[in-house]
Amino acid sequence: MRRKKQLDFSEIQAGAALWQLGKQPDSPRAKRVFRILELFVAGKYFGELSGLLSRYRWANLIDTDGKPYLQPPPDAHLSDEDFQEYSAVRALLDLAARDGGLTRVRRCLHCRNWFMALKRSDQVFCNEPGRFCRQDFHAADELVHETKLATMKENYKIKRRLLLKERERLGLRRRNAKK
Ligand SMILES: [Zn+2]
DSSP states (O other): OOOSOOOOHHHHHHHHHHHHHHTSTTSHHHHHHHHHHHHHHHTOOSTHHHHHHTTOOOEEEEOTTSOEEEEOOGGGOOOHHHHHHHHHHHHHHHHHTSTTTTTTEEEOTTTOOEEEOOSOTTOOSOOOTTOOHHHHHHHHHHHHHHHHHHHHHHHHHHHHHHHHHHHHHHHHHHHHHHO
């Protein structure tokens, strides 16, 4: 029996859009889309989210199978980047319209980039080409552990040194006292 989750178009499209936007996370359009996503995921559906969504204008179209879909109006004359932003937002809206539709949209535990957990439902690291977040995360974890250990050792050394100094001082005092 085939157990692998069937991916649908919106999930793939959202994944691709997030990946594209993640290349320039500081661009205004990436910031807008990520903020929309953040608000959806946080369940903050009103106020700021409505304001952000109001900048997009949609035309209601019907595809050849009779299914309605949203598209930027043909007269909007969007640049490629704008179109990309629209596609990202539309994909997210499609997902948000379903129960649990956004559960696979996550932030990487290491690089904090948004990604779509397309392969596994328990995926917590992005698997962007050229990035090794899972390995880096564990390496960083190990480094923290090692640093803690080193600090503890160093603290012990310092304390021991102070103790010896103090004993020496007391010893000198005692010697002085004998005089
Ligand atoms: Zn990552």
